[in-house]
Amino acid sequence: xxxxxxxxxxxxxxxxxxxxxxxxxxxxxxxxxxxxxxxxxxxxxxxxxxxxxxxxxxxxxxxxxxxxxxxxxxxxxxxxxxxxxxxxxxxxxxxxxxxxxxxxxxxxxxxxxxxxxxxxxxxxxxxxxxxxxxxxxxxxxxxxxxxxxxxxxxxxxxxxxxxxxxxxxxxxxxxxxxxxxxxxxxxxxxxxxxxxxxxxxxxxxxxxxxxxxxxxxxxxxxxxxxxxxxxxxxxxxxxxxxxxxxxxxxxxxxxxxxxxxxxxxxxxxxxxxxxxxxxxxxxxxxxxxxxxxxxxxxxxxxxxxxxxxxxxxxxxxxxxxxxxxxxxxxxxxxxxxxxxxxxx
Numbered sequence: 001x002x003x004x005x006x007x008x009x010x011x012x013x014x015x016x017x018x019x020x021x022x023x024x025x026x027x028x029x030x031x032x033x034x035x036x037x038x039x040x041x042x043x044x045x046x047x048x049x050x051x052x053x054x055x056x057x058x059x060x061x062x063x064x065x066x067x068x069x070x071x072x073x074x075x076x077x078x079x080x081x082x083x084x085x086x087x088x089x090x091x092x093x094x095x096x097x098x099x100x101x102x103x104x105x106x107x108x109x110x111x112x113x114x115x116x117x118x119x120x121x122x123x124x125x126x127x128x129x130x131x132x133x134x135x136x137x138x139x140x141x142x143x144x145x146x147x148x149x150x151x152x153x154x155x156x157x158x159x160x161x162x163x164x165x166x167x168x169x170x171x172x173x174x175x176x177x178x179x180x181x182x183x184x185x186x187x188x189x190x191x192x193x194x195x196x197x198x199x200x201x202x203x204x205x206x207x208x209x210x211x212x213x214x215x216x217x218x219x220x221x222x223x224x225x226x227x228x229x230x231x232x233x234x235x236x237x238x239x240x241x242x243x244x245x246x247x248x249x250x251x252x253x254x255x256x257x258x259x260x261x262x263x264x265x266x267x268x269x270x271x272x273x274x275x276x277x278x279x280x281x282x283x284x285x286x287x288x289x290x291x292x293x294x295x296x297x298x299x300x301x302x303x304x305x306x307x308x309x310x311x312x313x314x315x316x317x318x319x320x321x322x323x324x325x326x327x328x329x330x331x332x333x334x335x336x337x338x339x340x341x342x343x344x
Contacts, residue, residue: 001027002048002156002188007057009043017043019212021057025205027155030182030189032203034196035236040213041192045158048190049078061156076104079149079157079187083164086145087133093119093144094129100152111151118147121184123177139170146178150185157187161194175201196237200225200244208233222248242339249302254338256319256328266314274325276318295320306335 002025009018018040025031033041046052048059050071059066066074087096097115102108119126122143133141142162149157163171163178179202182189193199199206200221208216208224210232217229225245228234237244262268269277269290278290294311295318296304308317309332317335319328 001025001060001062002031002190003060003063004044004047005058005060007044007047007054007059009040009047009052010055016212018047018054019214021213021215023207023215023218025188025190027062027188028186029204030191030202032191032193032199032206033209034193034199034206035209035213035216036211037194039209039211041194041209042160044209044213045160045190045192048156048158049075049080076100076152077154077156079152079154081142081145081149081157081159081162083161087141087148089133091132092129093124093131093133093136096133096144097129097148097151099148104152106152114151115147118150119144121150122147122181137170138166139174142166142174143177146181150187155188157189159189159191161192163198164193164195178202197244200247208236243303243306246306246335246339247301247303249338251296251300251302251305251319251330252298254302254305254330255334256330257334259326259329262314262316262329264314266312266316268314268318268326268329270326273323275323276320276326279313281313293318295324295326297324298322302335302338305330306332306339309335 004021004023007018007021008016010016021044033044035041043052047054048066050066088099094112094115097118098111101111101114116126116129119129124140124143124147128136128140133144136144145162163174166174175198191202203221205218205220206224207218210216217224217233222245224233225237225241225248228237259268265282266279267282269280271277276293276295278292280290291313294308296308297320305317305319309315309330315332317330318326319330321327
């Protein structure tokens with residue numbers, strides 16, 4: 001548990017970066033700090049590992065006041081990941097990852113074994129261990145940064161916009177990998193982002209901060225999306241908060257209909273194994289290729305179903321099993337009804 005009790009940070013010129021912040025961040029969960037630029041997110045994060053010293057208040061980790069812990073000892077027990085990975089350019093990947101374990105007195109063999117293990121854990125080919133950071137893609141560098149932060153198995157992980165410098169496709173891959181990784185390591189994570197979609201996707205709980213790190217709302221993604229606490233939060237969430245909420249609902253929880261219930265002008269064409277090939281007009285020519293579709297798998301969300309239904313000429317989403325076989329259908333209207341029920 002990380003606890004902030006009336007924590008503040010005022011700079012010598014009188015600038016108040018953090019006013020009077022009190023928070024509890026439960027162990028083994030991801031707490032996301034989100035807000036506009038300059039609201040104090042990064043300052044708050046850096047006070048947890050004393051890269052910035054608070055001017056008031058108290059911060060504890062598992063009931064231990066961090067002010068009583070020597071800074072070098074504190075930081076060796078906290079992993080830290082930043083936007084540009086922050087790797088040592090003159091050191092190879094394995095050497096970057098082993099930095100903290102070696103500082104803690106691990107023997108070189110044990111440290112390198114841990115580095116190889118972590119490379120596999122974060123989805124990196126161990127063969128990349130002999131390369132320098134400049135020889136890696138941006139996404140690979142970020143994975144190395146996460147591996148380095150986890151190398152000494154710290155209980156706490158601080159992440160400051162770690163996926164903000166990569167393209168959207170790589171970012172989505174890193175987010176998915178990060179959630180898988182957290183399911184394995186179960187760290188206490190404080191994650192800073194300005195992207196509310198990222199906060200909703202990754203956070204067990206979200207802290208929406210206003211100027212001076214004032215807490216506008218603190219709750220689960222579902223709670224915040226369903227019931228914004230004030231106009232500031234509602235504006236920050238955006239006009240599509242209903243769609244964001246659908247992204248939290250597993251597709252398998254949406255009432256679906258059997259394939260045989262499909263009516264209308266379009267029919268679903270399947271291959272011999274039952275996998276969908278696309279949509280074909282019932283009165284169209286048999287020689288024309290079917291209109292392609294995007295099917296939604298077992299791990300999909302209601303948002304994925306909505307996207308699939310909107311892009312379908314039949315206004316219908318197709319759900320498939322793990323083998324890609326079509327199993328059920330959900331119409332656009334049914335998804336709209338579910339969204340209205342969710343928001344009311």
